[in-house]
Amino acid sequence: MYRRLYLSVKSSKQTNEMFLETCNIMPGKAEIGGWGEGEERVNLAEQSLLNKLIRRSLVRNRNQVEVLQADPNSPLYSVKTFEELRLKPELLKGVYNMGFNRPSRIQENALPMMLAQPPQNLIAQSQSGTGKTAAFSLAMLSHVNPDNKWTQCLCIAPTYELALQTGQVIEQMGKFCPDVKLAYAIRGNRMERGAKLQEQIVIGTPGTVHDWCTKYKLIDPKKITMFVLDEADVMIATQGHRDQSIRIHRQLPMNCQMLFFSATFEDSVWRFAEQIVPEPNIIRLKREEETLDTIKQFYVNCKEKEDKFTALCNLYGALTIAQAMIFCRTRKMAAWLTESLTKEGHQVALLSGEMTVEQRAAVIERFRSGKEKVLVTTNVCSRGIDVEQVSLVVNFDLPVDLDGNADNETYLHRIGRTGRFGRRGFAVNMVDSQHSMDIIKQIEMHFDRKIIKLDTSNLEEMENLIS
Numbered sequence: 001m002y003r004r005l006y007l008s009v010k011s012s013k014q015t016n017e018m019f020l021e022t023c024n025i026m027p028g029k030a031e032i033g034g035w036g037e038g039e040e041r042v043n044l045a046e047q048s049l050l051n052k053l054i055r056r057s058l059v060r061n062r063n064q065v066e067v068l069q070a071d072p073n074s075p076l077y078s079v080k081t082f083e084e085l086r087l088k089p090e091l092l093k094g095v096y097n098m099g100f101n102r103p104s105r106i107q108e109n110a111l112p113m114m115l116a117q118p119p120q121n122l123i124a125q126s127q128s129g130t131g132k133t134a135a136f137s138l139a140m141l142s143h144v145n146p147d148n149k150w151t152q153c154l155c156i157a158p159t160y161e162l163a164l165q166t167g168q169v170i171e172q173m174g175k176f177c178p179d180v181k182l183a184y185a186i187r188g189n190r191m192e193r194g195a196k197l198q199e200q201i202v203i204g205t206p207g208t209v210h211d212w213c214t215k216y217k218l219i220d221p222k223k224i225t226m227f228v229l230d231e232a233d234v235m236i237a238t239q240g241h242r243d244q245s246i247r248i249h250r251q252l253p254m255n256c257q258m259l260f261f262s263a264t265f266e267d268s269v270w271r272f273a274e275q276i277v278p279e280p281n282i283i284r285l286k287r288e289e290e291t292l293d294t295i296k297q298f299y300v301n302c303k304e305k306e307d308k309f310t311a312l313c314n315l316y317g318a319l320t321i322a323q324a325m326i327f328c329r330t331r332k333m334a335a336w337l338t339e340s341l342t343k344e345g346h347q348v349a350l351l352s353g354e355m356t357v358e359q360r361a362a363v364i365e366r367f368r369s370g371k372e373k374v375l376v377t378t379n380v381c382s383r384g385i386d387v388e389q390v391s392l393v394v395n396f397d398l399p400v401d402l403d404g405n406a407d408n409e410t411y412l413h414r415i416g417r418t419g420r421f422g423r424r425g426f427a428v429n430m431v432d433s434q435h436s437m438d439i440i441k442q443i444e445m446h447f448d449r450k451i452i453k454l455d456t457s458n459l460e461e462m463e464n465l466i467s
């Protein structure tokens with residue numbers, strides 16, 4: 001498939017910062033969880049990109065899809081095969097060529113709706129990795145008329161790099177559709193004023209897409225018949241993007257099909273969706289709940305960081321640990337722990353916020369392939385990583401929210417890294433003050449699960465408790 005200009009994903013730290021600045025995503029905006037000085041912050045756009053870079057397959061989800069139809073009397077279609085969608089053969093070939101055998105759970109309902117005639121509007125929410133991007137890429141490729149040499153589908157994404165990632169999916173899926181062309185409306189892709197684009201699909205960030213429609217007049221917004229807004233939750237967390245998206249949306253014709261996607265659905269996302277999508281069909285797939293059922297939870301009393309380190313070494317002496325993830329609050333602590341463990345002869349990988357997203361993805365890949373047995377990390381990677389072999393999760397520092405209370409959600413996400421796929425896992429929490437003991441109590445109450453005291457200096461007791 002042809003594209004207008006290829007801009008590779010740059011990986012230097014400098015470029016990353018420049019990119020954040022240009023997109024108005026300042027580190028510290030769009031973040032999850034609570035922190036004090038020197039603590040790591042999660043940036044939603046970075047997190048999303050990281051998830052895309054490390055993901056290998058669909059995220060498992062056995063929940064039922066909830067569908068709310070704009071017209072409850074119209075029949076509700078769902079498909080179990082891609083054949084049922086009656087796609088163009090070259091597009092079907094592209095789908096199979098990507099290794100997709102059957103539609104994912106959300107795709108089963110979303111695809112017939114997106115491909116329906118007359119066009120239907122859609123708001124779809126499901127967690128990252130459930131097949132949304134693949135679904136709307138397919139819808140766009142199916143929608144365009146390759147004989148018409150003007151832009152028919154507009155897709156906006158929150159950042160330069162996320163737009164590139166989605167563009168790559170469109171290109172891969174449309175590999176056997178040589179007449180369908182894609183252009184990237186992203187920073188740095190300079191175009192001549194007034195020269196109308198011939199590409200049927202344009203993907204880009206809101207600012208540049210807006211410029212291409214209004215200032216440069218490369219796209220005639222009145223000729224757009226499908227508008228896709230991806231990662232709405234990340235979009236509204238990025239300064240200015242919400243307003244730019246609405247400005248683009250205002251120029252589109254009334255009968256343009258609107259498709260709106262988000263991984264989460266808090267009130268602000270919902271209000272945004274209402275502004276963009278009239279008469280929507282709504283599809284939601286609830287996240288499959290993580291569970292603490294297969295995980296034994298402990299706490300260890302420690303005074304200083306050195307005690308925590310000793311406790312950790314004792315644990316290693318007593319347990320056969322395939323792989324472990326250790327969570328620290330600050331970069332400094334993570335760096336100290338990494339150094340100390342390395343001196344003890346452990347193979348340790350460090351994941352922290354000063355790394356670019358690409359560097360983080362590379363560290364996670366190495367850990368996944370077993371090159372390192374211990375991953376020390378700050379909050380930046382507490383979500384989204386599935387490593388089957390992780391049998392121990394250590395909270396070197398307990399997760400707290402902005403008010404200093406237990407951050408139960410983060411706790412669950414961290415601990416949920418272990419005990420996966422029916423395997424047994426262990427979680428060990430380091431308690432270094434009355435305050436952290438209170439947090440343990442709050443977590444116990446919240447999940448209604450006992451967290452057992454562990455004396456790591458008593459090998460026999462430890463073996464009995466853990467076995």
Ligand SMILES: Nc1ncnc2c1ncn2[C@@H]1O[C@H](COP(=O)(O)OP(=O)(O)OP(=O)(O)O)[C@@H](O)[C@H]1O
Binds near residue numbers: 099127132
């Ligand atoms: N029907 C399918 N069968 C097999 N794999 C699929 C299918 N649909 C998508 N995938 C793969 O699953 C992974 C997640 O899909 P996709 O990126 O479309 O999900 P998403 O919900 O858009 O997540 P994100 O917003 O993080 O990108 C990708 O690796 C994609 O190639």
